[in-house]
Amino acid sequence: MLPNAIVDRLDPTALSLIAAYSVIGGAVSVALCARSSAAGATAARTIGAVLAVAMCGVTIWSAHVASIARIDALPGVGYAPFMSGLAFVVALVTAATGLAMLGAWRSAAASACGGAVVGAAIVACHYVGVASVRPAGSIVIDQKTFVSAAVLAIGFSTAALAAGARYSGLVGRVSAALTFAAAIFVFHFVAAGALKLAPNARAATSTNAFDKHDMLVAAGLAFLVALAAALVGLLLELRVKESGKSARERAFADLTREGIVICDGQRIVDVNMAAARLAGLDPAVMRARAFRDFLDAPDPDRILSASLAKPQEVGLKATGGEPAWVEVSSRDVQMEGRSRRVFTLRDLSETRRKEHQIRHLAYHDPLTGLANRAAFNEALAAALKRGGEVALFCVDLDKFKEVNDVFGHSAGDEILRTAARRIVAAAPDAMVFRLGGDEFVVIGTGPDAGDADKVALRLTERLNTETVVAGRTMRCGASVGFAVYPHHGSDVDQLFANADAALYRAKADGRGLARGFEPEMDLALRERRALQQDLATAISRNEMFLHWMPQANCETGEVVGFEALIRWKHPTRGVVPPVQFIPVAEETAAIVPIGEWVLRTACREAVRWVRPGKVAVNLSPVQFQHGDIVELVHSILVETGLSASRLELEITEGVLLDDLSGALNTLRRLKALGVQIAMDDFGTGYSSLSYLQAFPFDRIKIDASFIRTLSTSPQAKAIVRAVVALGASLDMPITAEGVETPEQRAFLAELHCEEIQGYLVGRPSPVVSFESPFAKQRMRAAG
Incomplete structure (x- = not known):
């Protein structure tokens, strides 16, 4: 110290x-x-x-x-x-x-x-x-x-x-x-x-x-x-820092496309810009109001409460427009020391719009805008159930095939649109449908049923007049047959068959005429029965043969496979179009042995092709109802030695209509074999999205009727876009049928459609050729 x-x-x-x-x-x-x-x-x-x-x-x-x-x-x-x-x-x-x-x-x-x-x-x-x-x-x-x-x-x-x-x-x-x-x-x-x-x-x-x-x-x-x-x-x-964090959180919330609504009880505390846009209001206007007031539902409180357990679909009231459909889900969170309920709104408008397009496609003909076969089946059954007289008119254009062959499909499409307008004008109070091709039907009730002969006469008068198509004056004409419930049939099938018989009589009597059903009108029925008898022995007499429709890559034009098309050369009738004998064969179950012959012949010939391309074979709904189609396919693959991956089985939606669960089970067993399953003629039937959800198809085929009208129908373009986008979202490749022009191919290529088939690629031929004129043209153009 x-x-x-x-x-x-x-x-x-x-x-x-x-x-x-x-x-x-x-x-x-x-x-x-x-x-x-x-x-x-x-x-x-x-x-x-x-x-x-x-x-x-x-x-x-x-x-x-x-x-x-x-x-x-x-x-x-x-x-x-x-x-x-x-x-x-x-x-x-x-x-x-x-x-x-x-x-x-x-x-x-x-x-x-x-x-x-x-x-x-x-x-x-x-x-x-x-x-x-x-x-x-x-x-x-x-x-x-x-x-x-x-x-x-x-x-x-x-x-x-x-x-x-x-x-x-x-x-x-x-x-x-x-x-x-x-x-x-x-x-x-x-x-x-x-x-x-x-x-x-x-x-x-x-x-x-x-x-x-x-x-x-x-x-x-x-x-x-x-x-x-x-x-x-x-x-x-x-x-x-907290204020900046809040601003960042708000900015982050505004970046999402989903709407976010934060509520304290029923009162809205805050919303992001996406939710405000859905309601068409400024966020400040929505705050402090009850969220239930913005829901277009009879019981909005139940919807909001249920959204905690499962997302709920509900209409959101929008200022100055129709309610916006949203999917509401919610959860409770702790925010600023308080329990808040956060609702997430997913905009379903685009989904609903696409579903509406597909639904419209399911029940309407895109070419004429008329209701289609699916809608007709439901409408006729409902009309008969209501009681009273119901008149069913079958309308068939005369010599329509000749118009297509001479003047082309564009002229044929214009004839169909003109016919649709004239039918509606002749029977303004009736329900008009296009079943396919040049086949129309009209359901008349009340006065139209009581004066069925007068309505039929108006139809023939309106349809059998000249029309100008592409600068040409032409007459297509039409024949009409009708039957009246309950006098000419007690159920849907009988009424339709008798109206169809009357139509055959009208055509037989010289076309351009209208005929009502009469009991002695059985000539057409006898003719059909004769056709049925001949079909029963057509295979044993070697009258059936195959033509091959090439399928090509939409981008390169390279032929990747062929669809097997059955042909029948009758000894006295000549070549009978499939459109005539296939329906008859399906009615009598003769399609079962015919389908087996097609499948076996197609697989046997595909094994001998110079290239291992795929082979597409159509299966009829009747084949799913008679016998074990899975065992048949398996035995033919073993017998012919064809690789299962090369076989593509095409089905229409009719396979799924009668017994959905049974059909799906069969399709899953078929897919387990290794073969590909394609939905054919997509858009001409019900085209239910539930089918695509229920079974993972390997391919969707767009019907040729949509492709033919691409240049003249904005609706057809929108539908094709929607179907291709649907296939992309479901990871299902798309094949477009009926492609005949480079413009049609270019449109499909722009949409990234995978495959096409039609006259641009090649016409049906008894000889398989992997050389496509379309591919050669592309190679010359590239050179």
């Missing part, structure tokens, strides 16, 4: 104050430095740095004041204001220099240099501050002890800021804070022992000096002000 040393006069109160200043001030200083370095904005970094300097400087000075103001052994001691203020300035300036050297905590070396300067601030402040003491005598500093204290202060301070730079996160900050606090506390503890008094009773204290109470109060107030400023700065930073 030095003579006259006053370290033993540094009482426990002084040590407690120094410790408090060191720990609290050190921790806050380090926290402010770290936040200043991490701040993104320049203004935030500047404010943080100023607060850090102030906190660090005030902490050093306050600890210094506590260390010298508690020297009780010096009676009448005073403290010179100027030197005390100078010590405060030295602490601030030197600390600012050291903290400025830290930069943005770029490296441990830079931080260590800055820490050394901050340690020097502790030493310099104390050295200058000691000079402010005015005791009754003089104070002498023991240089050796003071240097030791200085080395400890600088060492601890250097280690503190180096640790803060080296160890990120909470560990680095805690280490830096504790080490910096140790630098301040240890220095003043040791430095107090470096002071010794040389008494002089005659020395007088300056009258301008502060007493120790004033110094302690000033240091305490300065520390509290700096601490308060630091805390206010931190709180403001947190609030700005």
